Amino acid sequence: MNLANLGKAGLLVAQNRLQTAGHNINNAATAGYNRQTVLSQTAGATPTAGGWIGRGVQAVSVQRSYDNFLQNQLTSSLTRGAALKTYGDQISQINNLVADRTVGISPGIQKFFDSLDAVASAPADVAARQELIGQANSLAAQVRDANAFLDSQRANVNIQVDTTVTQINSYLDRIQDLNRQITTAKATNPGQPPNDLLDQRDQLVSDLGQLVDVKAYEQDDRVSLTIGNGQTVLGGDSVYHLETHPSKADPSRLAVNYTTKDAAGNIIPIEMSDKQITGGKLGGLLSFRSDALDATQNNLGRIALGISIALNEQHVKGYDLSGTPGGAFFNVGTPKVIGNEKNSATAGTPTASYVPGELSKITNQDYRVEFDGTNYAVTRVPEGTALTPTVAGTTLSFDGVAIDTAGMAPAAGDSWLVQPTRDAAAAMAVTITDPAKVAAAGEVSPGVGAGTSNGDNALELAALRSKKVLADGSMGMNEAYSQLVNTVAVKTQQNTTAQKAQETLVSQNYSAQQAVSGVNLDEEYINLQQYQEQYRAAARLIDTASTLFDTLLALRN
Numbered sequence: 001m002n003l004a005n006l007g008k009a010g011l012l013v014a015q016n017r018l019q020t021a022g023h024n025i026n027n028a029a030t031a032g033y034n035r036q037t038v039l040s041q042t043a044g045a046t047p048t049a050g051g052w053i054g055r056g057v058q059a060v061s062v063q064r065s066y067d068n069f070l071q072n073q074l075t076s077s078l079t080r081g082a083a084l085k086t087y088g089d090q091i092s093q094i095n096n097l098v099a100d101r102t103v104g105i106s107p108g109i110q111k112f113f114d115s116l117d118a119v120a121s122a123p124a125d126v127a128a129r130q131e132l133i134g135q136a137n138s139l140a141a142q143v144r145d146a147n148a149f150l151d152s153q154r155a156n157v158n159i160q161v162d163t164t165v166t167q168i169n170s171y172l173d174r175i176q177d178l179n180r181q182i183t184t185a186k187a188t189n190p191g192q193p194p195n196d197l198l199d200q201r202d203q204l205v206s207d208l209g210q211l212v213d214v215k216a217y218e219q220d221d222r223v224s225l226t227i228g229n230g231q232t233v234l235g236g237d238s239v240y241h242l243e244t245h246p247s248k249a250d251p252s253r254l255a256v257n258y259t260t261k262d263a264a265g266n267i268i269p270i271e272m273s274d275k276q277i278t279g280g281k282l283g284g285l286l287s288f289r290s291d292a293l294d295a296t297q298n299n300l301g302r303i304a305l306g307i308s309i310a311l312n313e314q315h316v317k318g319y320d321l322s323g324t325p326g327g328a329f330f331n332v333g334t335p336k337v338i339g340n341e342k343n344s345a346t347a348g349t350p351t352a353s354y355v356p357g358e359l360s361k362i363t364n365q366d367y368r369v370e371f372d373g374t375n376y377a378v379t380r381v382p383e384g385t386a387l388t389p390t391v392a393g394t395t396l397s398f399d400g401v402a403i404d405t406a407g408m409a410p411a412a413g414d415s416w417l418v419q420p421t422r423d424a425a426a427a428m429a430v431t432i433t434d435p436a437k438v439a440a441a442g443e444v445s446p447g448v449g450a451g452t453s454n455g456d457n458a459l460e461l462a463a464l465r466s467k468k469v470l471a472d473g474s475m476g477m478n479e480a481y482s483q484l485v486n487t488v489a490v491k492t493q494q495n496t497t498a499q500k501a502q503e504t505l506v507s508q509n510y511s512a513q514q515a516v517s518g519v520n521l522d523e524e525y526i527n528l529q530q531y532q533e534q535y536r537a538a539a540r541l542i543d544t545a546s547t548l549f550d551t552l553l554a555l556r557n
Helices: 002-026 068-098 105-121 126-188 195-209 280-315 456-463 477-517 521-556
Strands: 036-042 045-048 051-054 057-064 215-219 222-227 231-235 243-246 254-261 267-271 336-339 351-354 366-371 376-381 390-392 395-398 401-404 415-419
Touching: 002 036, 002 057, 002 521, 057 195, 068 126, 068 195, 068 280, 068 477, 105 126, 105 456, 105 477, 126 195, 126 222, 126 231, 126 243, 126 254, 126 280, 195 222, 243 267, 280 456, 280 477, 336 351, 376 395, 401 415
Parallel strands: none
Antiparallel strands: 036 057, 045 051, 215 222, 222 231, 243 254, 254 267, 336 415, 351 401, 366 376, 366 415, 390 395, 395 401
16 A cells, blocks of 8 residues: 555656646746746655655645846846836937927028028018018927927826826735735645745736836735835835825926825825936836926027027117117017915915026026025025025026015915026017018118118127027027037937847846746756656556555455
8 A cells, every 4th residue: 555655646746746837838928927846855754674665755835936136136127127218208209309400490590590681681671571570480480389399298298197107006006915815825825835926926016117116025925115215105004005296396297296194094195306206117207307308498498588588689779660769579478486385375476587688697497496484595406506696675686587576475484486498488479570660770870760771780680690698608599409409319319328228138137037937848848748757657656556456355365
């Protein structure tokens, strides 16, 4: 009978090995699956006068070929790769917009100043004046269209942020459900790991990492997750979902909020800064918005202001065909001021304007103005440089911008976001419709009146083509736009290079992880043959035991 038991034990272990090999083969292409192996050991031995006689083999456990370091390394590289891809998909759209040198803003600026040259050469020519107005309208339309595209992209980023946060919450719920299943499985079969459930959970964590950078911590049978600066999104038996809300400082930006609970158990959303969220699709979107989209739109607005204000300041110095002093050539908006949602009820909102004669001081930065109860503090955003504003009564001036706080009653801690250039391109428009109103003439001599043959002011207007009117007198309008184009191109190229390098790293990490955890079909085929032979041999033992038993019975007869 011992021989039959030996055969039975061998059959059971061989069967387990065959089933496990078949499981490996079936899941060779399953994402996140780790190859499994039956661990076995001797079943011990029985003491006899002739020595210890073995009792066969027994299966101890089914182990997955898993390396935590390699898995984390792969997940980390996938997280960064997803962020780079998302950033690249977004910035390539801006690059395509600004880099068009045939129908874009750059040739529009050239054509506009060429038409000014034509008016300066023939100031009485109505056709030349009409062409100037046409080119001015065309340039303004191109600037507005580019800004509208950036606004559309900003709205699209908000939609994608909201969608991605919804997906993240779904993953958190699924991971928590697997936490519970794993706990139940281990309680049902103590000491034995539920390998397939563990694989599924690891894969979900990896997939979540492609949406946002998460840190995973194993505690007993559960995995806890944090994002950002350690904000818990999954801990214990609780899931803390992310939420999206308009930013308190700027409602046009959809901000990500993590949630926590107060003493009464109520959910409280807390806004996170874009810099806190890195990696994955969400990190790529937020990085693109703050690093590329904001800067591009602010730079475009500054160029629109440079053209509009510089032309207006010179145009009002001239005279039109009737000898009337010139008015504004372009419409110029005002700086945008946004009060923080947390401001006191009496805080009010300051009025803002551009300081005359300080066009060159206007930067591409936004500004945070804070009141400490006594004084106002000004900080460039996102640069972070603190400024000392010039104070004249209730007016604060800084970087070519003035804000008037008259009539306000702020409380300590109130703040405002000032965006001098963000919407400037949207407001750019030509105010002149009558060609005769173009102030091409310089100073009109007494008795001349009309000054129809005088193109002195048109010459001054045309000279603005190369005048350094921006960036503290270091850049002209075309140079500013070229800088915008080059900045976007450089960021696009840097991201492309980093993305290619990351793809190589992902491939290397995947190969290293698969070398340990992946299923090799050739190896499994060889194992199948080996386990089949073991099964046959064990069955032969049982057959032999049966034959011997029959022989013993025959001897008794």
